[in-house]
Amino acid sequence: MSPVFLILLALGLGLAGWLAGRARAWSFLRASEEKRVVARPTYHAWYVALWVGIPLLLFAVIWATFSPALILQSVLASSAAEALPQFGFQRDAILAEAKAVALGNATSVFNPAAAELVEPFRDAITRYNIMGGGLALAMSLITGIWSYTRLNPQFTARVRVERAVMAILLLASLVAILTTFGILASLIFETIRFFGMVSPIDFLFGTHWNPDPMANPEAPQGDRYGAIPLFWGTIFIGAIIAMIVAIPLGLMSAIYLTQYASPTWRRWLKPALEILAGVPTVVYGYFAALTVAPFIRDLALSLGISNASSESALAAGLVMGVMIIPFVSSMADDSIAAVPQAMRDGSLAMGATKSETIKRVLVPAALPGIVAGVMLAISRAIGETMIVVMAASTAANLTANPLEAMTTVTVQIVAQLTGEGSFDHPATLSAFALGLVLFMVTLALNFFALRVVKRFREAYE
Amino acid sequence: MNNTAPSPDAEKRKAAFEKRLAERYSAEKRFKFLGLAAITFSVMVLVVLLGNMLYNGVAGFQRDELRVTVNLAESGISGDSNTLALPNAVQSLELQGLPDVVSFAAEQSLGAEGAQQISAEGWREVADRVIANPALLSEETTFWLAASGDLAQGVNGEGSPEIQQLAEQLQANGHLESNFDFGFLTRSDATDPQQVGIWGALKGSILTMIVTLLLAFPIGVLAALYLEEYAPKNRWTDVLEVSINNLAAVPSIIFGLLGLAVFLWMFPNFRSAPIIGGMTLALMTMPVIVISGRNAIKAVPPSIRDGALAVGASPVQVVFHHVLPLALPGILTGTIIGMARALGETAPLLMIGMRAFVATPPDGFTSPATVLPVQIFLWSDEIDRGFIERTSAAIIVLLLFLLLMNGLAIYLRNKFEKSW
Numbered sequence: 063m064s065p066v067f068l069i070l071l072a073l074g075l076g077l078a079g080w081l082a083g084r085a086r087a088w089s090f091l092r093a094s095e096e097k098r099v100v101a102r103p104t105y106h107a108w109y110v111a112l113w114v115g116i117p118l119l120l121f122a123v124i125w126a127t128f129s130p131a132l133i134l135q136s137v138l139a140s141s142a143a144e145a146l147p148q149f150g151f152q153r154d155a156i157l158a159e160a161k162a163v164a165l166g167n168a169t170s171v172f173n174p175a176a177a178e179l180v181e182p183f184r185d186a187i188t189r190y191n192i193m194g195g196g197l198a199l200a201m202s203l204i205t206g207i208w209s210y211t212r213l214n215p216q217f218t219a220r221v222r223v224e225r226a227v228m229a230i231l232l233l234a235s236l237v238a239i240l241t242t243f244g245i246l247a248s249l250i251f252e253t254i255r256f257f258g259m260v261s262p263i264d265f266l267f268g269t270h271w272n273p274d275p276m277a278n279p280e281a282p283q284g285d286r287y288g289a290i291p292l293f294w295g296t297i298f299i300g301a302i303i304a305m306i307v308a309i310p311l312g313l314m315s316a317i318y319l320t321q322y323a324s325p326t327w328r329r330w331l332k333p334a335l336e337i338l339a340g341v342p343t344v345v346y347g348y349f350a351a352l353t354v355a356p357f358i359r360d361l362a363l364s365l366g367i368s369n370a371s372s373e374s375a376l377a378a379g380l381v382m383g384v385m386i387i388p389f390v391s392s393m394a395d396d397s398i399a400a401v402p403q404a405m406r407d408g409s410l411a412m413g414a415t416k417s418e419t420i421k422r423v424l425v426p427a428a429l430p431g432i433v434a435g436v437m438l439a440i441s442r443a444i445g446e447t448m449i450v451v452m453a454a455s456t457a458a459n460l461t462a463n464p465l466e467a468m469t470t471v472t473v474q475i476v477a478q479l480t481g482e483g484s485f486d487h488p489a490t491l492s493a494f495a496l497g498l499v500l501f502m503v504t505l506a507l508n509f510f511a512l513r514v515v516k517r518f519r520e521a522y523e
Numbered sequence: 524m525n526n527t528a529p530s531p532d533a534e535k536r537k538a539a540f541e542k543r544l545a546e547r548y549s550a551e552k553r554f555k556f557l558g559l560a561a562i563t564f565s566v567m568v569l570v571v572l573l574g575n576m577l578y579n580g581v582a583g584f585q586r587d588e589l590r591v592t593v594n595l596a597e598s599g600i601s602g603d604s605n606t607l608a609l610p611n612a613v614q615s616l617e618l619q620g621l622p623d624v625v626s627f628a629a630e631q632s633l634g635a636e637g638a639q640q641i642s643a644e645g646w647r648e649v650a651d652r653v654i655a656n657p658a659l660l661s662e663e664t665t666f667w668l669a670a671s672g673d674l675a676q677g678v679n680g681e682g683s684p685e686i687q688q689l690a691e692q693l694q695a696n697g698h699l700e701s702n703f704d705f706g707f708l709t710r711s712d713a714t715d716p717q718q719v720g721i722w723g724a725l726k727g728s729i730l731t732m733i734v735t736l737l738l739a740f741p742i743g744v745l746a747a748l749y750l751e752e753y754a755p756k757n758r759w760t761d762v763l764e765v766s767i768n769n770l771a772a773v774p775s776i777i778f779g780l781l782g783l784a785v786f787l788w789m790f791p792n793f794r795s796a797p798i799i800g801g802m803t804l805a806l807m808t809m810p811v812i813v814i815s816g817r818n819a820i821k822a823v824p825p826s827i828r829d830g831a832l833a834v835g836a837s838p839v840q841v842v843f844h845h846v847l848p849l850a851l852p853g854i855l856t857g858t859i860i861g862m863a864r865a866l867g868e869t870a871p872l873l874m875i876g877m878r879a880f881v882a883t884p885p886d887g888f889t890s891p892a893t894v895l896p897v898q899i900f901l902w903s904d905e906i907d908r909g910f911i912e913r914t915s916a917a918i919i920v921l922l923l924f925l926l927l928m929n930g931l932a933i934y935l936r937n938k939f940e941k942s943w
Contacts, residue, residue, distance in 0.1 A: 224838075224839040227839050228753065228839070230745060231748055231753065234741070234742045234745035234746040235750055235763055237742050237806075238746065238763060238810065239766050241770055241781070242770060245773065248785055249780060314560075314561030315562040318555070331562055334569060337929075338565060340925055341572070341867075342866075342925070343869065344867070344903075347903070348899065349576075415548065415551040416554075416555075417555065421554075442772075445775070448896075451900075452900070452903060472776050472870070475780070475874075476870065476874070479783065480873060480878060493780070494784070497777055497780045500774060500776075500777065501777050504774055505772075508772045
């Protein structure tokens with residue numbers, strides 16, 4: 063039984079239960095003379111509907127997980143399966159082909175061995191579909207009737223329905239923890255496998271990055287997985303070049319917008335910055351690769367720098383900096399606005415000019431917020447993928463020359479996982495180790511930024 | 524007091540003071556100018572970026588087409604509206620010799636050299652037109668068929684001198700024109716820039732966004748309600764809160780790794796399907812919805828809750844009957860902004876295999892698909908120059924969608940914004 067069908071069944075039966083429960087509750091209301099019924103009919107209705115729908119949905123999930131294995135088992139038990147080869151791969155291919163035909167996803171089989179298996183598959187699927195549908199129907203009928211019989215004028219349906227609602231709310235908020243856990247589990251699990259092949263020391267402190275996805279995975283070449291050039295490239299592009307662009311421009315934009323610009327101008331300039339923030343990163347990447355990088359190369363060549371590369375760290379960093387400007391500017395905007403008006407008035411009353419007030423009073427007072435904003439901006443820049451994938455190169459290069467090609471952690475994650483390598487190869491797994499490092503670093507930056515902001519808030523309250 | 528003639532000392536002091544003041548004022552002016560320069564730079568970059576895309580993209584909506592007059596009435600190709608409605612109509616036209624008829628007609632209209640420059644798939648466009656309108660089979664019709672990539676380069680002044688000359692000659696005869704290409708909005712990916720379209724990617728994007736919305740919106744709103752209205756203040760809810768805030772700051776590519784390691788492990792058959800992409804993006808969008816939802820819920824004044832509680836509503840009724848309806852516009856605004864971010868997201872989808880070449884629009888949530896930003900990324904890697912214009916055109920479409928979504932969010936915010 064397809065999960066979609068089971069879900070629709072759950073909704074349909076739930077609606078039936080809802081109507082039945084409601085009708086019953088109304089009959090209580092009419093029957094009781096003093097009109098004393100503990101809960102409104104709607105709650106009786108929801109009570110029955112929840113008892114019909116939720117077990118059915120749970121069943122759908124469990125059935126969808128286990129029925130393929132049951133179907134496979136019954137096919138393997140049939141006489142036609144005896145002719146199957148013993149090899150794992152070939153056997154799986156034949157089974158998959160027969161199943162696709164039986165399900166109607168494919169029209170005919172290529173492998174004659176699979177033709178025999180189509181009928182057993184079709185039989186098993188029909189059998190288990192009927193079984194699953196029957197079980198689901200029976201279960202929701204039983205739970206529905208049971209909940210229906212519990213209804214009476216004194217039944218506290220509202221309390222029970224609200225308890226269920228609270229459980230659903232709690233479940234929804236657990237998704238965040240589950241996601242965090244899923245991220246950590248998947249990254250750590252694959253990283254451990256990677257470190258089983260390549261030593262963590264080689265990975266963290268090696269200076270040569272050149273994984274070979276075609277190499278024999280049995281003989282890992284630890285000296286090819288030194289990630290220092292990637293870390294350097296990430297820091298150079300994201301935390302140095304991009305920040306040299308983003309911090310002064312973002313800060314000055316925020317100062318001009320909040321302190322100098324007339325309201326009319328602000329009404330136009332602020333949305334312009336917001337548009338800049340809303341442009342997808344793939345568009346920035348295309349802009350960097352198509353326009354900025356060639357421009358920088360030509361400029362460098364005309365200045366007499368002959369070895370300028372068309373994929374330079376500078377192009378990626380500059381465009382990334384532009385992308386971060388609105389982010390820095392809005393963080394700085396917020397923290398400058400949080401400085402009490404009295405401090406500004408005091409400074410101006412002493413005869414300081416506007417710029418002196420800003421430089422000597424506002425910015426120092428807002429500095430913790432600005433620093434936190436810069437930390438968040440860095441964490442964003444080092445996690446940024448598309449700009450560097452499109453404008454930086456994949457060649458690891460440990461250099462301080464911004465005109466040279468350089469690669470970053472995110473570029474290598476994409477490069478290693480979109481290649482041809484298998485999932486058991488250290489080159490593929492190295493992406494997860496890089497992902498773990500990236501995750502840890504961005505988390506640490508965010509954590510410190512939040513700490514700084516917290517301390518800053520206490521100063522004025 | 525001697526105030527008639529200032530002492531030379533005071534004179535000097537005054538001069539120094541004035542000089543200092545002038546300096547301070549010019550420093551003030553410089554500072555203000557720097558601020559203006561900073562914001563002007565940002566706006567300039569935006570203008571250059573958008574201008575660049577528009578400049579290249581306008582050409583991307585056009586296509587170089589050759590005029591071919593085909594007399595289908597004399598071609599001997601038969602078919603009526605019933606047979607042409609069958610799914611194998613294109614095949615049947617091919618078997619009846621339509622490709623040859625088209626290339627013969629092309630030779631008649633364009634000469635031998637020109638006929639070679641009809642795109643190899645050109646007859647399919649004739650077939651599509653015939654299927655749409657079988658009456659064409661009984662008359663002589665002029666078709667504008669896509670020119671080959673070589674000729675398109677010739678039109679742009681590239682390629683070999685011969686092809687440039689041919690392009691000039693055909694243009695002079697009125698056989699070659701750059702026309703607005705409606706097909707760009709209705710076709711899918713292809714290997715030839717003259718034949719590509721964005722409908723496949725757009726449909727993939729729409730399907731992916733539907734999955735994302737269906738998952739992220741209910742979960743995000745319910746989680747926001749729980750955290751803001753019911754959650755007790757203890758270590759457990761602190762963990763919840765910290766993990767949501769952290770998720771909002773995790774780089775998007777990490778979500779791609781999660782999707783790859785968990786979702787594709789669970790559902791290996793749905794590689795590059797919108798359902799997996801939507802699930803991955805939903806995890807990314809959910810924290811954004813939770814955070815904006817909490818702010819919207821916080822903005823509902825406590826007096827409303829107190830009022831409802833005072834007339835005997837239960838805590839659940841207070842929230843679902845009073846708080847949620849009032850907070851909904853704010854939550855929707857946050858959701859649209861989160862969805863706009865998800866719509867432009869590329870990196871996590873590359874991780875889960877949505878970078879494959881998909882030449883047919885996806886039929887459902889489980890069939891292989893690509894999305895608009897990934898399509899842009901894939902085209903940006905193509906060497907053929909024709910793809911540059913096509914990529915910019917696709918970017919314009921993507922930006923239009925984002926503008927539309929953000930406009931809707933701003934409209935909602937202005938329409939429903941309340942001050943209590």
